[in-house]
Amino acid sequence: MFIYLDNAATTQVDPRVLLAMEKYFLQDFANSSAIHIAGEKVDKDLNLAKEKVAKLLRADNKELIFTGSASEANNFIIKGVMRANKDKGKHLIVSQIEHPCVLAPAKELTQEGFEVSYVPVDKNGLVKLSELQKMIKPETVLVSIMTANNELGTVQDISKIAKIVKKAGAYFHTDAVQVVPYLDINMEKDNIDFLTLSAHKFHGPKGVGLAVISPEIKITPLITGGEQNNSLRAGTINTPGIIGFSKALEIAYRDKDKIREKVKGLRDYFLNKVKREIDKVELNGSLEKRLPSNLNLRFHGVEGEAVLMDLSQQGICVSTGSACSAQNLKTSYVLQALSITPDYLNSNIRFSFSKYNSKKELDETIKVLKASVARLRAFSPIK
């Protein structure tokens, strides 16, 4: 068995989620768009699941579009809103530390003649609100700032940001993929127009994203050719996936207090013990404004991937950045945005925890980690 500390990349499916999904493969498999009795039954169950999700997100007056991933949801919202609202303006604002599936569509849009501004973050990984204030203008259509960053776990003051955006008359989107169940989501209270989630980050199935959209704001579909989702996303509805999403979200928020306490306890235990046992370790990003599930640590004098491989050889799974960028040799643009000394950009490891981790696993990890750092430092030219 592995010791899995890469829960920001993806998580284990909760067996109760799998159980809830099963019958939608084997019995209630009918196409929910069909008019017959079997299709009707599935459609009813889907609507119940959707209502549950909307309630948990305080998104009762919103529309839920389930997608094939959060990447798709982000693409849909960013491109869809910008392309549909050209009459309002052609300016988009995103933060410097957005996930690549926000940054890439933003870049694509510049090729279509849109203007994109990137809000910087401070050394703690928090968006500079004064900069945002300066950037926003009457032509700004959409501002997209993630609730919590995937590499650092740092949490933005979303409600404050949304207020600035609202006041300027722009729409607000937040990628909240990393936050379930560690933060409450309240779209209504926090003035969030658009929101993105992904089931596989909270013990649900892979391949099920969610774009929460506002029915009164124009949006262009990415995928056309079917009447599903009011023609905003064509394709046969993924019944088991949506049921799984809903079940996973329900469990996450039902058990949130227990999960938060447990994961934060594990995280703090890990951080304190690492600091005690290994010298010259620094935390990247704010500790206070951070998800309890994340640690991003810098080990002076050793290269992150070498530590990762040492751990991996012992069955311990961690990451050097976001899962998607783990293989590319460029250093993390997220850490760069924090103005970390270039010398230190290659010595970082992300540990991300979940409700399925145990103290024993962490003790074992620290033992291996300590040995690895000592081994690599022994022949490092950096002292």
Place this chain on the structure above:
Amino acid sequence: MPLNYTKKTLNHFLKPRNIGEIKNADAYAEIGNMVCGDQLNFSLKVEKGVIKDIKFMSFGCASNIATASIMTEKVKGMTLEEARNFDFNTITSELGGLPQQKIHCSVMAVQGLKKVIDNYEKKGEKVTNKKKVNRK
């Protein structure tokens, strides 16, 4: 996409050969830096135009360590001429292949080797011609 290092690469990463620094080495060289994410420091001992000993220090990923390790193993005992012509592809084939995005590690190891030989020869010219004569 996993890196899928070969067994041999992992072996050289986990048990690198020739690590450390030679005391009273004949030449030293440093290649790469922390900013690009890989740095190798070499030290070299030469006797009668032959590499008597070579050691390295590394700040780098698994393949940086493994490529330097296997290269030092291969060039020990070579004449400086032979070592100069050491091809980075030899490293890749000796390791049983490297992921495409890690090939540059083998290139850097070979660059470091050339640099330490250069440094040795530059020094040799100044101090004495003896070793140069011997080699011919």
